[in-house]
Amino acid sequence: MTEQELIAYLIKGDENAFKLLVNTYKKMVYNTVLGFVQNTHDAEDVTQDVFIKVFEGIGKFKQQSKLSTWIYRISITQSLDFNRHKNRKKRLGFLTSLFGADNTPLHHPVDFAHPGVLAENKEQAAILFNAINQLSENQKTAFILQKVQDMSQQKIAEVMGIKEGAVESLLTRAKANLKKLLTDYYSSL
Amino acid sequence: MKNRKEIEQLAEQALQSLETLQLVEANDFLAAKAWQRMQNQRHGVPANYNKLLLRLAAVLLIFVGINCASFYVLNNKTANKTSTATGVGAFANAYGLSNSSDNY
Numbered sequence: 001m002t003e004q005e006l007i008a009y010l011i012k013g014d015e016n017a018f019k020l021l022v023n024t025y026k027k028m029v030y031n032t033v034l035g036f037v038q039n040t041h042d043a044e045d046v047t048q049d050v051f052i053k054v055f056e057g058i059g060k061f062k063q064q065s066k067l068s069t070w071i072y073r074i075s076i077t078q079s080l081d082f083n084r085h086k087n088r089k090k091r092l093g094f095l096t097s098l099f100g101a102d103n104t105p106l107h108h109p110v111d112f113a114h115p116g117v118l119a120e121n122k123e124q125a126a127i128l129f130n131a132i133n134q135l136s137e138n139q140k141t142a143f144i145l146q147k148v149q150d151m152s153q154q155k156i157a158e159v160m161g162i163k164e165g166a167v168e169s170l171l172t173r174a175k176a177n178l179k180k181l182l183t184d185y186y187s188s189l
Numbered sequence: 190m191k192n193r194k195e196i197e198q199l200a201e202q203a204l205q206s207l208e209t210l211q212l213v214e215a216n217d218f219l220a221a222k223a224w225q226r227m228q229n230q231r232h233g234v235p236a237n238y239n240k241l242l243l244r245l246a247a248v249l250l251i252f253v254g255i256n257c258a259s260f261y262v263l264n265n266k267t268a269n270k271t272s273t274a275t276g277v278g279a280f281a282n283a284y285g286l287s288n289s290s291d292n293y
Contacts, residue, residue, distance in 0.1 A: 015224060022220035030215035044216055048223040055227065116211040124199075124206040131203075147207045175204070182200035186191065 003067050010058040022051050025068065028149070029075045031116070035144040036079035037086075038112035038129055046082050050075050065158065072159045076141055131181040139174035142167055 001009075001020065009017030029050050034043040053074050061070055111126040132140055141160060145151045153171070157164040191199070216222070280286070 018224055019220040022223055026215040026219050027212060030219075031212045034213065044219070047215060047219065048226055051219075051223045052227050052230070114210065114213075116213045117206065118209050118211075121206040121209065124203040125210075128203045128206055148210060178204060179200055182203050183196055186196045186199045189191070 004063075007058060007061065007063070007067065010055060018051070018055055021054065025071050026051075028068065029071060031148055032072065032075045032144070033079050034114070035148040036076070036140070037082055038114075038133070040115065042082065042086075046078050047075075050078050053078065069155075069159055072145075073161075076159070080137055080141075127182065127185060128178070131178050131185065134181055135174055135177055139170050139177065142170040143174040143178075146171060 006017055006020060010021060026047065030043060030047045033046045033050065034040065037043050037046055050071070054071055057074075061067070112129045113122050114125055114129065117125040132143060135143065138160070142156055145156045145159060146153075151159070153164050153167045157167045160167065
């Protein structure tokens with residue numbers, strides 16, 4: 001089935017077309033989302049949300065870009081929305097911890113062990129993911145797309161809807177910021 | 190305490206830790222789960238609506254509870270007062286006393 005045919009079936013609301021869409025792109029979406037939300041259960045939920053959004057919004061897809069590019073964009077938007085919502089909850093959690101009975105924080109940030117990282121790199125990767133979370137959304141997006149999806153700068157520019165030069169600048173700043181954050185972290189040990 | 194060179198080396202190693210990252214397989218049943226979830230959202234009531242209803246029901250229950258408790262307490266007080274008044278009357282009658290303050 002070609003991409004055009006798949007889109008046509010999706011517009012009709014065909015269940016088999018939906019299942020084909022999910023099975024074709026699930027690995028791509030899940031890994032992108034996992035890089036952002038850094039939790040396997042949350043990543044699965046957000047991945048489902050992404051495919052529901054794709055299916056419900058397929059009529060608005062103008063086919064000016066590839067379907068995969070459009071799905072990437074939805075994945076990034078959904079992941080960033082999820083993180084914003086989670087951060088709001090965390091702030092509320094901090095407030096509740098202030099009023100906790102035993103004065104202990106109720107909500108601890110959890111180190112993320114990415115299932116795709118080699119065992120010997122797990123500890124360093126968890127520290128790096130914590131640092132990635134402190135980057136701006138644009139720097140984070142560019143960095144994750146490059147490192148997790150192994151995407152070229154041209155493709156990142158297409159997905160983010162910016163120029164290739166801007167992507168290069170984002171990646172340079174992201175790496176410099178990460179290096180500083182990691183240096184500060186190791187200096188404090 | 191680590192020196193600057195060691196710290197920079199550790200930071201560089203952490204930055205390189207994602208170089209060998211492998212893509213993870215997604216859940217095999219993701220398509221079925223997502224389809225089911227979509228059907229639930231379309232045909233069922235939204236989850237937020239359920240939560241709102243539960244909260245309203247809880248508030249209503251508390252309101253009714255407070256009213257019932259108030260009614261019971263107030264009713265009991267009236268009953269006590271009546272029984273006290275009846276008790277005083279019976280005592281006055283038994284000993285030939287008048288409960289009127291005008292009788293000197």
